[in-house]
Amino acid sequence: MKPALLALVAAFNIAVAVPAAAEAGAPLTVELSAQASTAAANDLATAVLYVERSGADAAVLADEVNRAIAGALETVRAEKTVKAQTGSISTWPVYDKDDRGRITSWRMRSEIRLESMDLAAMSALVGRLQAGLALAHVGMEPAPATRRKALDAATVDALQAFEARAGLIAGTLGRKHRIVHLSVGDSGFSPPPMPRMRMATMAAADAAPAPLEGGESQVSVHVSGRIELTD
Numbered sequence: 001m002k003p004a005l006l007a008l009v010a011a012f013n014i015a016v017a018v019p020a021a022a023e024a025g026a027p028l029t030v031e032l033s034a035q036a037s038t039a040a041a042n043d044l045a046t047a048v049l050y051v052e053r054s055g056a057d058a059a060v061l062a063d064e065v066n067r068a069i070a071g072a073l074e075t076v077r078a079e080k081t082v083k084a085q086t087g088s089i090s091t092w093p094v095y096d097k098d099d100r101g102r103i104t105s106w107r108m109r110s111e112i113r114l115e116s117m118d119l120a121a122m123s124a125l126v127g128r129l130q131a132g133l134a135l136a137h138v139g140m141e142p143a144p145a146t147r148r149k150a151l152d153a154a155t156v157d158a159l160q161a162f163e164a165r166a167g168l169i170a171g172t173l174g175r176k177h178r179i180v181h182l183s184v185g186d187s188g189f190s191p192p193p194m195p196r197m198r199m200a201t202m203a204a205a206d207a208a209p210a211p212l213e214g215g216e217s218q219v220s221v222h223v224s225g226r227i228e229l230t231d
Helices: 058-077 119-129 144-172
Strands: 015-017 028-041 044-055 083-095 103-116 134-141 176-190 216-230
Touching: 028 144, 044 058, 044 083, 044 119, 058 083, 058 103, 058 119, 103 119, 144 176, 144 216
Parallel strands: none
Antiparallel strands: 015 028, 028 216, 044 103, 044 134, 083 103, 176 216
């Protein structure tokens, strides 16, 4: 993984609380916040493919769809670097257009979800699977370990930004400070937009590898808290 690119954004909201009993020596407090963002490599590819069929007999339709999904999973098992799991399965009736409520046929949809850090294998596999399945989604995101590393880096930067801002405020007022409350949270990650994929089953001859480009996502951490100004 190439070195993470750090982009630090120090944003703050300041609220000074002047106690009514200031003459009695009650402490002066300040509320503030800071934020930091870190770029995380999108090194995990994900894809959702599906089979959708119609038929007059629900049992026959289910058998057809299940066989198609089973065949796809068998193909995936040959790729050791790609993980697969079954997704949502739904069946619904199709009614007569004369509004009499009579069921004329059935429709069924079944999905599989793929993920891999091997982009070349994933791209080729998605291309092959589209000979029999339709593609609903393909995307890139940071793998869990990559996201945790970026999150740790952003957390350090956000805390340092908070402490620097607190020191600046206290120093400007000729005071020292101590932290009396601190809250740290993250806003997940923001992946770059992916191009819309063609959601149709392609003939085997047309099943070219799906283009995948990792890029980066931004992982953000925000810190808010309250400091007490001291002499």
